Amino acid sequence: MPIIAAVALALPASLFTSPQAPDVPTIAEGDPIPAWLTHASPARLTDAVERLVGFGTRHTLSETESDTHGIGAARRWLRLELETIAAETGGRLEVKEQRFHTTVRGKNAELVNVYGFLPGRVNDPLGRTYVISGHYDSRASKSLDALSPAPGANDDASGTAVVLEVARLLSAGEFEANLVFLLVPGEEQGLFGSKHFANEAEELGIDVEGMITNDIVGGTEGGNGVRDEITIRCYSASDDEGKSRALARAIASSAERYVPDAKVKLVFRSDRFGRGGDHQSFHKKGFPAARLTEANEHYGRQHQDVRVEDGIAYGDLAEHVSGDYMAKVARVNAAAVAEMALAPPPPTRVSMRAAVSYDTQLGWAPSIPRPPGQSRDESKPTHSYEIVWRDTTAPLWTGSQAVPAVIRVQPARDRRPERQVVQGTIEGVTADTHFFGVRAVSALGHRSRVSLPSRP
Numbered sequence: 001m002p003i004i005a006a007v008a009l010a011l012p013a014s015l016f017t018s019p020q021a022p023d024v025p026t027i028a029e030g031d032p033i034p035a036w037l038t039h040a041s042p043a044r045l046t047d048a049v050e051r052l053v054g055f056g057t058r059h060t061l062s063e064t065e066s067d068t069h070g071i072g073a074a075r076r077w078l079r080l081e082l083e084t085i086a087a088e089t090g091g092r093l094e095v096k097e098q099r100f101h102t103t104v105r106g107k108n109a110e111l112v113n114v115y116g117f118l119p120g121r122v123n124d125p126l127g128r129t130y131v132i133s134g135h136y137d138s139r140a141s142k143s144l145d146a147l148s149p150a151p152g153a154n155d156d157a158s159g160t161a162v163v164l165e166v167a168r169l170l171s172a173g174e175f176e177a178n179l180v181f182l183l184v185p186g187e188e189q190g191l192f193g194s195k196h197f198a199n200e201a202e203e204l205g206i207d208v209e210g211m212i213t214n215d216i217v218g219g220t221e222g223g224n225g226v227r228d229e230i231t232i233r234c235y236s237a238s239d240d241e242g243k244s245r246a247l248a249r250a251i252a253s254s255a256e257r258y259v260p261d262a263k264v265k266l267v268f269r270s271d272r273f274g275r276g277g278d279h280q281s282f283h284k285k286g287f288p289a290a291r292l293t294e295a296n297e298h299y300g301r302q303h304q305d306v307r308v309e310d311g312i313a314y315g316d317l318a319e320h321v322s323g324d325y326m327a328k329v330a331r332v333n334a335a336a337v338a339e340m341a342l343a344p345p346p347p348t349r350v351s352m353r354a355a356v357s358y359d360t361q362l363g364w365a366p367s368i369p370r371p372p373g374q375s376r377d378e379s380k381p382t383h384s385y386e387i388v389w390r391d392t393t394a395p396l397w398t399g400s401q402a403v404p405a406v407i408r409v410q411p412a413r414d415r416r417p418e419r420q421v422v423q424g425t426i427e428g429v430t431a432d433t434h435f436f437g438v439r440a441v442s443a444l445g446h447r448s449r450v451s452l453p454s455r456p
């Protein structure tokens with residue numbers, strides 16, 4: 001028998017999953033996510049974009065006194081929308097604001113982040129938290145022009161509308177982790193709103209386990225004439241094996257499982273070339289963060305005064321955003337964040353023993369530690385783990401194997417305290433040619449982000 005066949009016989013069956021969908025399990029009976037996603041409404045998304053465009057400009061330095069015009073009117077409307085969603089979804093969504101003063105290119109301004117906070121079963125505002133964001137400010141051709149019309153339908157009324165819609169889809173649900181539906185200003189002049197939220201999260205010690213920003217998520221036709229109503233690009237910062245990249249892979253995998261009519265295209269780059277977004281404020285603080293954006297942008301409609309010049313129409317108008325596409329983006333957000341927030345926390349303290357071996361052993365701290373004093377018999381795990389691996393040049397995980405949540409206790413030794421640890425071994429797959437990671441899985445099959453060993 002050739003050696004290759006002998007090796008293949010010893011490998012787990014899951015190594016041979018189909019190459020098109022290597023990492024996508026079926027949906028379990030009783031999983032609430034599919035029912036939540038069916039409520040995404042293209043008409044409601046389009047209405048929200050038109051409403052935001054109707055404020056004329058949402059420039060960060062525009063007027064705040066009027067109830068019909070400028071950024072003040074826009075943010076008061078957003079607050080009312082979140083309050084309506086809270087009332088319609090059982091009243092657990094808490095509507096909050098962060099007010100702060102800053103200098104925007106030499107001009108003093110009061111900026112206001114508006115957000116909904118949905119407490120999770122962790123019952124701790126500093127506990128594991130997922131943030132879904134969009135920026136509600138807009139701009140015209142000149143960055144500091146606070147007077148000209150700046151409809152900002154796609155950039156970023158579309159992302160703002162998506163955040164409201166995801167809040168509607170999920171706020172009646174009960175999650176392990178907290179959810180934050182965040183709407184920020186000041187993106188166009190320097191990511192001011194997102195920086196403030198990320199700074200405060202760091203100072204307070206909030207465990208932000210994932211942040212997704214939605215920015216320019218409404219157009220299906222690029223300036224190059226290419227139409228694409230299916231693909232959503234997902235950008236994640238470029239440190240290859242970091243948490244933001246792991247978050248991006250988790251988003252793509254959730255979308256493939258729950259939103260089969262969308263395709264998340266992973267881009268292994270922090271953002272589009274020479275440009276940025278609010279996810280970077282979080283990534284810089286060490287929080288896993290990624291950006292969703294449409295497949296083909298129309299550069300002639302972004303950051304442009306509304307006008308016709310040489311027969312060409314410029315401007316970011318509501319007629320160019322698609323309700324169906326925004327609904328797809330909302331479902332991708334909701335699926336990813338719901339799956340992660342229903343899953344146990346990602347494993348921590350992941351280590352790997354694999355040198356000079358044909359097998360690879362991983363060990364990690366349990367996502368749900370056994371309470372002190374509880375004997376082994378009493379601990380009935382309601383979750384499990386999956387060790388995943390891929391070829392070092394493969395973009396996605398190509399193999400996975402379930403590992404039961406059997407907790408071993410490592411006794412105290414050499415001034416190190418007693419530790420709980422879970423272990424699993426993948427036979428016949430060597431770390432000499434593969435990367436490995438591990439994720440926690442709920443009883444209904446919801447998967448955490450993959451955690452990587454300190455030396456992947």
Ligand SMILES: [Zn+2]
Binds near residue numbers: 135216
């Ligand atoms: Zn934007």
